[in-house]
Amino acid sequence: MLRAALLGLADGVILFDPGLRLILCNAAARHRLGWVGAPPRRGLTLASWLDHAGGLDPAERSVIREHCAALLAGDAAPAPGRDSAAAEKDLAFGDFTLRLRRLDGQGIMISLATGGDDGEAALRDPLTGLGNRRAFQAALAAALARAESEAALLLLDLDRFKHVNDSLGHPVGDALLRLVAQRLRASLRAGDTLVRLGGDEFAILLPRAEGAEPLAERLVDLLSRPYLVEGHLANIGVSIGIARAPADATEGGMLLRRADLALYAAKAAGRRQFCRFRPEMDARAQARQALETDLRRAVALGQFHLYYQPLLEVASGAVIGFEALLRWAHPTRGMVSPTEFIPLAEEVGLIVPIGEWVLRQACRAAASWPETVLVAVNVSPVQFADGARLLRAVDEALAGAGLSGMRLEIEITESVLLHDAAETLAILHDLRGRGVRIAMDDFGTGYSSLSQLRSFPFDKIKIDRSFVSEIEGQSGGKAVVRAIAALGASLGMTVTVEGVETEAQAHFVASSGGHQMQGYLISRPVPADDVAALLARLPARTARLSHETRDGI
Amino acid sequence: MKQELYRVVYCSRVRLSGPPAGIVGHLRHILATSRRNNVRADISGALLFANNCFAQTLEGPRVEVERCFERIQNDPRHSDVTVLEFGPASAREFPKWSMGFAGEPGAAHDPLAFVVFEGAFAGERPESGSAVLGLLHGLVRREEAWALA
Numbered sequence: 001m002l003r004a005a006l007l008g009l010a011d012g013v014i015l016f017d018p019g020l021r022l023i024l025c026n027a028a029a030r031h032r033l034g035w036v037g038a039p040p041r042r043g044l045t046l047a048s049w050l051d052h053a054g055g056l057d058p059a060e061r062s063v064i065r066e067h068c069a070a071l072l073a074g075d076a077a078p079a080p081g082r083d084s085a086a087a088e089k090d091l092a093f094g095d096f097t098l099r100l101r102r103l104d105g106q107g108i109m110i111s112l113a114t115g116g117d118d119g120e121a122a123l124r125d126p127l128t129g130l131g132n133r134r135a136f137q138a139a140l141a142a143a144l145a146r147a148e149s150e151a152a153l154l155l156l157d158l159d160r161f162k163h164v165n166d167s168l169g170h171p172v173g174d175a176l177l178r179l180v181a182q183r184l185r186a187s188l189r190a191g192d193t194l195v196r197l198g199g200d201e202f203a204i205l206l207p208r209a210e211g212a213e214p215l216a217e218r219l220v221d222l223l224s225r226p227y228l229v230e231g232h233l234a235n236i237g238v239s240i241g242i243a244r245a246p247a248d249a250t251e252g253g254m255l256l257r258r259a260d261l262a263l264y265a266a267k268a269a270g271r272r273q274f275c276r277f278r279p280e281m282d283a284r285a286q287a288r289q290a291l292e293t294d295l296r297r298a299v300a301l302g303q304f305h306l307y308y309q310p311l312l313e314v315a316s317g318a319v320i321g322f323e324a325l326l327r328w329a330h331p332t333r334g335m336v337s338p339t340e341f342i343p344l345a346e347e348v349g350l351i352v353p354i355g356e357w358v359l360r361q362a363c364r365a366a367a368s369w370p371e372t373v374l375v376a377v378n379v380s381p382v383q384f385a386d387g388a389r390l391l392r393a394v395d396e397a398l399a400g401a402g403l404s405g406m407r408l409e410i411e412i413t414e415s416v417l418l419h420d421a422a423e424t425l426a427i428l429h430d431l432r433g434r435g436v437r438i439a440m441d442d443f444g445t446g447y448s449s450l451s452q453l454r455s456f457p458f459d460k461i462k463i464d465r466s467f468v469s470e471i472e473g474q475s476g477g478k479a480v481v482r483a484i485a486a487l488g489a490s491l492g493m494t495v496t497v498e499g500v501e502t503e504a505q506a507h508f509v510a511s512s513g514g515h516q517m518q519g520y521l522i523s524r525p526v527p528a529d530d531v532a533a534l535l536a537r538l539p540a541r542t543a544r545l546s547h548e549t550r551d552g553i
Numbered sequence: 554m555k556q557e558l559y560r561v562v563y564c565s566r567v568r569l570s571g572p573p574a575g576i577v578g579h580l581r582h583i584l585a586t587s588r589r590n591n592v593r594a595d596i597s598g599a600l601l602f603a604n605n606c607f608a609q610t611l612e613g614p615r616v617e618v619e620r621c622f623e624r625i626q627n628d629p630r631h632s633d634v635t636v637l638e639f640g641p642a643s644a645r646e647f648p649k650w651s652m653g654f655a656g657e658p659g660a661a662h663d664p665l666a667f668v669v670f671e672g673a674f675a676g677e678r679p680e681s682g683s684a685v686l687g688l689l690h691g692l693v694r695r696e697e698a699w700a701l702a
């Protein structure tokens with residue numbers, strides 16, 4: 001009778017005998033733990049019982065195993081100094097708690113406190129009513145219970161959702177997620193599992209290997225259709241990664257990783273599309289991983305070097321400064337192009353320490369140059385995310401080298417101003433307060449707008465090299481250079497033209513009002529040791545540096 | 554509490570194929586469903602079928618317009634939905650119609666509709682919304698017989 005009562009309990013209850021063999025595991029417990037397979041029989045070992053609990057991850061399983069063993073050991077011989085009354089242990093796993101209780105001489109009882117929720121709630125995403133991550137783990141384990149099981153996993157990531165959420169507010173974002181969930185739900189068949197993994201990520205598990213692609217195609221179309229939500233029009237899209245069992249993986253964790261690689265590929269290919277896992281994605285991920293490992297070591301191993309390219313003043317023909325350019329010489333990879341490793345360094349956050357090293361190194365080099373010559377350093381948008389750290393790095397680099405702030409120029413790209421413009425502008429003003437000049441790099445390539453140029457009194461704009469290479473052609477390069485030069489001049493900014501390679505280009509730059517130029521015609525970037533020789537060949541400017549830009553800022 | 558009046562204007566590409574008779578059947582079905590649902594939801598509006606495109610306006614309480622639009626989004630009988638206008642409206646344009654209709658399946662392309670649709674899908678003309686609305690107005694009036702069918 002007791003057994004019957006326990007089995008029918010709304011709370012999850014599991015009993016093990018002193019040998020850790022199962023006495024009882026009620027329906028509520030099975031449900032909450034994401035039970036896989038037929039109801040358990042008496043006598044099942046703790047280990048195999050845990051194997052069936054699909055809602056628990058491996059770490060959680062081993063924690064339970066350890067604590068059960070510890071409780072029983074305490075039962076046998078309470079350790080001196082340890083509270084022998086510690087016959088109970090609560091294990092909190094994210095959204096639910098397991099209570100282990102030693103029954104005097106009788107074994108262990110595990111209960112799952114429902115904490116007022118019903119058992120369902122622990123597996124449910126409250127916003128959309130879909131299953132949550134835990135329900136997904138259970139479903140995944142159940143779907144792949146047998147080695148020959150067929151399944152397909154679709155991982156979905158909404159495109160531009162963050163933008164909508166930021167611009168229209170969280171309540172609208174939440175309502176939008178509910179509409180997305182509804183559209184997804186309407187597209188599935190009985191037996192398919194749909195969950196929200198968190199944020200704007202969803203997953204669909206099909207109990208069959210075929211049919212994933214037509215479904216993905218339909219979903220890309222369906223979720224990209226416009227939404228009317230809380231009085232607003234919202235447009236988002238979706239990227240989808242697909243992996244299939246048993247072709248791509250036979251185990252849940254691997255299936256998930258491979259679907260994730262496919263999702264990454266879909267996003268990289270331009271979003272609003274789906275991608276199936278292909279074996280070469282594994283290879284690519286490994287290559288990326290290896291590059292990241294090498295990158296982490298590169299600073300310590302002294303594999304980074306700075307090269308310096310002179311900036312020439314058009315009017316006087318004098319060198320007024322050098323731009324510091326990062327080079328990575330890897331013992332086996334050779335020279336690794338910045339276009340290859342900078343994006344990765346930005347993605348994994350390594351750009352912050354690397355950027356700090358560049359600042360220190362560049363300032364130290366500049367300290368040995370004539371006092372009229374400045375150094376320009378590129379700073380990544382990622383470094384602007386932690387403004388206090390960036391300012392500290394600049395201060396330390398200047399102080400460490402004994403360099404005046406007026407001899408440092410910081411080059412930023414237009415994208416810096418895209419995120420949290422107010423915060424960024426505050427940092428720029430703080431830098432300016434230290435005498436540091438601010439240059440807008442690669443102007444004209446990205447999101448350039450006049451309003452951006454007006455948002456901060458830049459000391460300088462650098463016209464992107466792509467326009468310069470078009471100067472001699474028929475396309476609009478000339479007109480663009482002329483227009484930007486006029487614009488810069490009217491805003492009181494110095495205009496620098498990059499990528500000058502021929503005499504004809506240099507003449508054009510001079511005649512169209514560019515103030516400074518940089519490029520192979522003048523000099524390639526040179527190692528620090530060659531700067532002195534270069535300055536012997538090209539005159540450094542003689543006038544002392546001063547703050548040339550407009551007052552009152 | 555009476556809800557604020559909202560209006561949406563959109564156009565989309567028809568994803569119906571088959572002989573004209575079959576298409577007429579689909580259209581009748583869509584209209585019958587629309588009229589049934591819209592009366593209940595206090596929605597009025599008009600639907601145009603021309604040059605293999607739909608243009609539609611829905612007007613009514615905001616929540617109802619959003620709910621109806623969401624149902625229509627899930628409909629595979631059209632695609633490439635482009636919203637031209639969505640926001641509060643001062644008065645209904647089609648107070649008499651739960652869903653007025655204009656269009657003649659199988660008929661020659663309507664040059665006026667063609668111009669308006671091209672502009673609307675290109676998404677470059679801010680006035681597309683009112684252009685489509687004007688088009689709907691003119692045509693729905695002209696084809697009252699259809700609308701009553």
Ligand SMILES: Cc1cc2nc3c(=O)[nH]c(=O)nc-3n(C[C@H](O)[C@H](O)[C@H](O)COP(=O)(O)O)c2cc1C
Binds near residue numbers: 600
């Ligand atoms: C171009 C187009 C316009 C539609 N307009 C409406 C409409 O105004 N109202 C409506 O309820 N359904 C409309 N529908 C039909 C919906 O997509 C959907 O099929 C219908 O609302 C389902 O209603 P039911 O659940 O009552 O069958 C339209 C469909 C299409 C393709």
